[in-house]
Amino acid sequence: MPVKNSIADRLPALTAIRRDIHAHPELRFAEHRTAALVAERLREWGCDEVVEGIAGTGVVGVIRGRTTTSNRAIGFRADMDALPLIERSGVDHVSTIPGRMHACGHDGHTTMLLGAAQYLAETRNFDGTVVLLFQPAEEGGGGAKAMIADGVMERWGIQEVYGMHNWPGLPVGSFAVKDGPLLAxxxxxxxxxxxxxxxxxxxxxxxxxxxxxxxxxxxxxxxxxxxxxxxxxxxxxxxxxxxxxxxxxxxxxxxxxxxxxxxxxxxxxxxxxxxxxxxxxxxxxxxxxxxxxxxxxxxGPVLNAPENTAHAIRAAELVAGEVNTTIRPDMAAEDFADMLAVRPGCYMLIGNGPSADLHNPAYEFNDEAIPAGSSWFATLAEQRLPFA
Missing domain, CATH: 3.30.70.360 (Alpha-Beta Plaits)
Known part of the structure; x- marks a missing residue:
């Protein structure tokens, strides 16, 4: 099962969403326009619940499967905030707000999870509940802690949680991960x-x-x-x-x-x-x-749980074939660590190709990675919430 065809077919529309978010970057806890866009799309695509204002500007979308006999819930997280940086990428959809830029690919992360949401709301080929966590303030704002403090794990009964970050230098659309410490x-x-x-x-x-x-x-x-x-x-x-x-x-x-x-x-x-x-x-x-x-x-450090990492790898293998499991831990940090501290899960890396590095003013998210990222989330949901 490679990239899901219906998701690949939607790449032009998803690319337009990603570039619109890129052109209108918002800093931590000020992601009002981005959050509104996310909530609008989730409602348009038929999510069962869409809750705004979580941790200030966060959004939660809930999709229930064709059956919910398992009473299981899985959480998927994407970050939405930009950086206080002057963009020098040279792209047509350059930031329209001076001094702000999506230099870490959160515009891409949000779009990949939106792509998965559209597919899962349409197909519902799983037994249980998928909870979509669109998080504010990853860039030093404590957004993950704020969402946890707002009760997202308990309110929607999330039992395990997964996230993803693009990684310059890895082949576009490929995956890399390891269990244990991944980020510092x-x-x-x-x-x-x-x-x-x-x-x-x-x-x-x-x-x-x-x-x-x-x-x-x-x-x-x-x-x-x-x-x-x-x-x-x-x-x-x-x-x-x-x-x-x-x-x-x-x-x-x-x-x-x-x-x-x-x-x-x-x-x-x-x-x-x-x-x-x-x-x-x-x-x-x-x-x-x-x-x-x-x-x-x-x-804290991003510590991937071995069992959940194995699940994440299996889903990535179905989407992209071989997964790089020999990647070295990196001294970069990610506040998804706070979610992993309260629920078992895994943080996956997806290749962004030979782009400029993260937090570089010339950085640009590679839209060709969107189908693989969206398909990974969707495949993982179907794997972790199988029909009895």
Whole structure:
């Protein structure tokens, strides 16, 4: 059973939906137009329930099979939000909103799930209930946690949950996955280094926050190299340095560093927090300055359940043939991890071809992947909710 013919036949219409969403990107918890479009299509195609306003701008669609004797429910999730980025893709359907762009393919994810919804609402070749979760605010907004807090799992009795992300570099429409850790946990931190401002010509009368902050940056590079077990994986990156001074001859009295940590083993989180706090404070003190750390625990690792991963692989094999199960875990993060923390499931990767990378201003979702992605969701529903 390759790509479902009826879904492939709808590719032009689905492509038009995807490009319309792309041209009108909306940031986290502001996906009003996108949510309205999703809800309109779900109602048009005959979903049994369409509920808007979940977690603010989320949408839930419910499709019941020809029979529901099993009392089983499966959840499928797609994210809807864009990024605060200036688009340089050069496509005809370029973002119409300056400074906003679908640079991660959430427009494609939403469209693939819509394609599956249309097929499942039309055929209903399953016993049970399919719950479609169109999520806001994946990009650092905690949208998955917000939907969970809004009770989607309990309200619709979801027993297992699946999601998908496009992956540049994989052949378009192909699939890749592994059980266990697939994507990393992602935390953020901010370090405020304080000293005494002054004239660049008289540094002895100041406490140089720039010098202290640079020393903190270098000291923190020892954490992964010297404190993390070499058989485990972690990343600590300083991604920004900011001061209030824009003059070439002013020593600022405050410097702010911003960064991220990534890891797979949750036990590493406490170690990373302790080392960042200790090294920042002691290093800054060595230069006569002080440092205050604000550490934000954000998203856990994406941990695919082995049994559910096996189901996901079987569906992908039916759609596309061989599945890449040797893919290495990646240090990127995804808040679908929060859904996997409360329900077993699997997060699948689908090839986007030789495109620009995710979060790149030249990125473009490959519409040729839509039939495979929609067919994977549909096939998985029919497999996991078979007739007795």
């Amino acid at each position: 946990a992602a935390d953020g931190f901010e370090i405020t280094v304080r000293g005494v401002g002054g004239h660049g010509a008289r540094p002895a009368l100041a406490v140089d926050t720039t010098l202290a902050a640079c020393a903190v940056v270098m000291a923190l590079q020892s954490v992964v190299a010297r404190n993390v077990d070499p058989l485990k994986t972690a990343v600590l990156s300083i991604c920004g340095l900011e001061s209030e001074s824009t003059a070439y001859n002013v020593i600022p009295d405050r410097i702010v560093l911003r960064g991220t940590t990534r890891f797979f083993d949750p036990a590493l989180q406490s170690l990373l927090v302790e080392r960042i706090e200790t090294l920042a404070a002691s290093t800054a003190a060595a230069y006569g300055a002080s440092a205050e750390v604000t550490y934000t625990r954000s998203v």
